[in-house]
Amino acid sequence: MEKASFSSLPALSLLLLLLALALGGGDARPPQPRLVRGVRHMAFDEGYKQIFGDGNLALLQDGRRIHLSLDESTGAGFASQDLFLHGFFSAAIKLPSYYAAGVVVAFYLSNGDTYEKTHDELDFEFLGNVRGREWRVQTNVYGNGSTAAGREERYDLPFDPTDAFHHYSILWTRHRIIFYVDETPIREVVRTAAMGAAFPSKPMSVYATIWDGSAWATLGGRYRVNYKYAPFVAEFADLVLHGCAVDSVERSPSPCGDAAGYEEADAAAAVSAPQRAAMAAFRRGHMSYSYCHDRRRYPVALSECALPVAGAADTLSRLFGPDGMKHDGRRRRPHRARDASS
Numbered sequence: 051m052e053k054a055s056f057s058s059l060p061a062l063s064l065l066l067l068l069l070a071l072a073l074g075g076g077d078a079r080p081p082q083p084r085l086v087r088g089v090r091h092m093a094f095d096e097g098y099k100q101i102f103g104d105g106n107l108a109l110l111q112d113g114r115r116i117h118l119s120l121d122e123s124t125g126a127g128f129a130s131q132d133l134f135l136h137g138f139f140s141a142a143i144k145l146p147s148y149y150a151a152g153v154v155v156a157f158y159l160s161n162g163d164t165y166e167k168t169h170d171e172l173d174f175e176f177l178g179n180v181r182g183r184e185w186r187v188q189t190n191v192y193g194n195g196s197t198a199a200g201r202e203e204r205y206d207l208p209f210d211p212t213d214a215f216h217h218y219s220i221l222w223t224r225h226r227i228i229f230y231v232d233e234t235p236i237r238e239v240v241r242t243a244a245m246g247a248a249f250p251s252k253p254m255s256v257y258a259t260i261w262d263g264s265a266w267a268t269l270g271g272r273y274r275v276n277y278k279y280a281p282f283v284a285e286f287a288d289l290v291l292h293g294c295a296v297d298s299v300e301r302s303p304s305p306c307g308d309a310a311g312y313e314e315a316d317a318a319a320a321v322s323a324p325q326r327a328a329m330a331a332f333r334r335g336h337m338s339y340s341y342c343h344d345r346r347r348y349p350v351a352l353s354e355c356a357l358p359v360a361g362a363a364d365t366l367s368r369l370f371g372p373d374g375m376k377h378d379g380r381r382r383r384p385h386r387a388r389d390a391s392s
């Protein structure tokens with residue numbers, strides 16, 4: 051008997067292993083942006099390093115999945131080993147579920163460590179949720195220390211970001227910045243002369259962090275982190291660092307002509323007509339705040355807001371109030387009631 055159960059043990063563990071692989075590898079992911087389909091996802095050690103959080107960063111699946119957690123002692127974060135001047139940067143992220151008010155998860159590019167007063171930054175920030183409500187997602191752009199001029203946009207995601215992994219990506223070239231959610235571009239910042247140095251132009255590192263943003267994150271700080279629900283775990287996978295790495299000592303671009311060619315060619319391709327239509331639809335349906343519509347902060351909108359792509363000059367502006375927030379007046383209009391009753 052004993053012998054039999056021993057010999058079946060390897061078979062059983064093999065079965066369990068296969069089952070675990072099937073379940074673990076079976077996370078269906080939504081498609082990535084078209085321009086990086088087929089690009090290899092890297093393991094953590096191939097391009098990243100931990101920057102804080104001690105044991106609150108855990109590597110799973112040979113470093114192809116990373117858990118960052120926030121508890122009462124600390125948050126956690128990692129950063130790219132290299133600085134990059136332009137490129138495509140992406141991670142699949144699954145946010146902490148249930149109750150995560152005040153919890154901030156960020157995936158961003160910055161050079162704040164290198165250029166204290168004139169730093170550049172490109173952000174995806176997830177600003178917590180209140181139980182039962184959606185996570186709020188924000189993108190932002192800073193250039194040359196222009197932190198007085200925030201360029202925030204916020205969105206309600208058309209899915210539950212705690213339920214499954216979704217890809218969040220940032221394309222940054224000499225001429226434009228595009229933020230993507232899965233395969234859909236959601237924001238494009240075109241470099242204009244008037245923007246000047248507010249368009250990020252110095253090498254940046256890529257970061258992913260989770261931290262306590264009680265003071266401001268969720269509805270201006272009204273909902274603080276409640277550690278009764280800790281640890282809050284954000285999961286990262288499908289890491290892509292596809293850019294022009296720069297020597298972090300000399301801060302000069304290494305020879306990466308191919309990458310540069312790739313980025314420019316694909317930047318052009320990235321804004322095909324169907325992609326542009328998808329972006330417009332996303333912004334019409336899901337953007338809940340834009341600095342371009344915020345007349346309280348910017349009595350005169352920043353120059354780039356006049357571009358059709360920013361959404362101020364087109365029909366989108368009707369949907370927003372003077373505080374830059376999308377007003378929900380449409381819901382109370384009679385045609386809505388008619389829709390409901392038909």
Ligand SMILES: *[C@@H]1O[C@H](CO)[C@@H](O)[C@H](O)[C@H]1NC(C)=O
Pocket residue numbers: 168194195246247
């Ligand atoms: C960036 O900011 C610094 C400090 O404010 C300023 O001296 C510099 O001219 C700016 N760079 C550009 C390209 O505008």
